[in-house]
Amino acid sequence: MITASIVGASGYLGGELLRLLLGHPEVEVAAAVSTRMPGRRVDTAHPNLRECTDLRFCREDQLPDTDVLLLAAPHRETMRILPRLAARAKTVIDLSGDFRLTDPARYEQFYGVPHEAPELLGEFVPGCPELYRDRLRTADRIAVPGCMATAAILALAPLAEAGLIAPDVEVDARTGSSGSGATAGPQNLHSERSGALRIFSTGGHRHEAEIAAACGVRPRMTATGVEAVRGVQVVCRTTPVREITEPEVRAAYRRRYAGEPFVRVVAHRRGTYRLPEPKILLGANYCDVGFALDPGGGRLLAIAALDNLVKGGAGAAVQSLNVRMGWPERLGLEFTGIHPV
Structure with a gap:
């Protein structure tokens, strides 16, 4: 048994950390x-x-020493x-974006301010077990990638x-309102958000740097806020470098994610949920990935969805904590999502 503390615990991410860790x-x-x-x-x-804990929020100066510190600021x-x-700790x-990049200049480019602790940037391992599991086993500094970045990385x-693909990639991302956080401004009032399909990034999104670093591609990303509360879906438009077939693409996905506990390949010819859809993933730690190949083979869509x-x-x-501590990766993360919602 280890002890954990959470900073930023009253926000949406802090609430999810509490929900998961209180049941761990x-x-x-x-x-x-x-x-x-x-x-x-x-x-x-x-x-x-309610009825799950008597814990009360505390001030930062009341923070005790613990085995792990989770930052959701x-x-x-x-x-x-x-x-x-x-x-x-x-x-x-x-869980913020402050230590996802290793280059202070790239941080300033994408976040608009100089980094105030550049000496710490190189200490962090990305919290994406599917790509960095071996490094996470001994990591004491872990930076969880952004939600849309995670979906795009796992798709690509x-x-x-x-x-199989050329380096230039177009990433079209859609996200629910909870991605703006619990203290979002007037633009996220229900009267402004309801019924809207709001494009809030037409290029230069900060997740481009994370996708580029993880996959070695040159992404251009647009992001749209949709009416859902939770959920992310990305559609990555790629160009094959040669003539490829659907079985070849499917084999690449199945080979890469064989044995992964939280990535499922979803690319079916029929059914209501033929391709990755965030609605059936709410509350779950799964990322569903899929693809669609043009009949002529000139364009390949890589698709992913997650909560x-x-x-x-x-x-x-x-999941990264489980890897770091040598526990089964599914521990505390067994919830499968529900259907219908």
């Missing part, structure tokens, strides 16, 4: 830090946790607080590794 048989949650709600019960912010804030909190898992990795707060955030953090 090998973890005791010792502290939940919130600057907005110190002293209040955690089920005030997360009513789904906003981008640009984590790099300020980590230097003063790092000594509180042997293992640190960051088998194709890129097999040398942005689970496999795209808190679930990836717990």
Whole structure:
């Protein structure tokens, strides 16, 4: 049994970390830090946790030493607080974007501000077990990739590794409103968001840098907010480098993800859910990946779906923690999603 503390615990990602870790048989949650709600019960912010815990939010200066520290603070804030909190735990898992990149110049390019702790950037291993499992086994600094980046990386990795696609890739991502966080501004009021299909990035999205680093491609990414609360779906438009067949593409996916506990290949000819769809993944740590090949073979779509707060955030953090501690990867992550929703 290990102890864990969560910083940023009153947000949506913090709530998912609490939900998963409170049910984890090998973890005791010792502290939940919130600057907005110190002293209040955690089920005030997360009513789904009623009767599950008597834990109360605490201030940062009340944070105890624990075995693992999970940071669910906003981008640009984590790099300020980590230097003063790092000594509180042997293992640190960051869910913000502040330590996903290794180059301070790239960070400034995509996040718009200089990095305030550049000396720490090279210490972090990406929290994507499907690509970095061996490194995660001994990692004490882990940075969980962004939700849309995770979906795109898992969709593209088998194709890129097999040398099937050209490096220029168009990533069309769609995400629900929870991706904006629990303290999103007026643009995410129900009256503004409901019924909308809002394009909020037409290029230069920060996830482009993560996808490029993981897959060795040159992505251009657009992102659209849809009416759903949870869920991410990406459609990656790629160009095959030669004439390929559907069985060849399917084999590349099945070979790459054989034995992976949380990646499923979904590319069927019939049925309601023929291709990856986030609706049936809500609350689950799965990422479904699939593909569609043009009849002439001139274009290959790589498709993925996941729950942005689970496999795209808190679930990836717990899965990475399981790998780091030598536990079964499914531990605490057995929920399969529900249908119908």
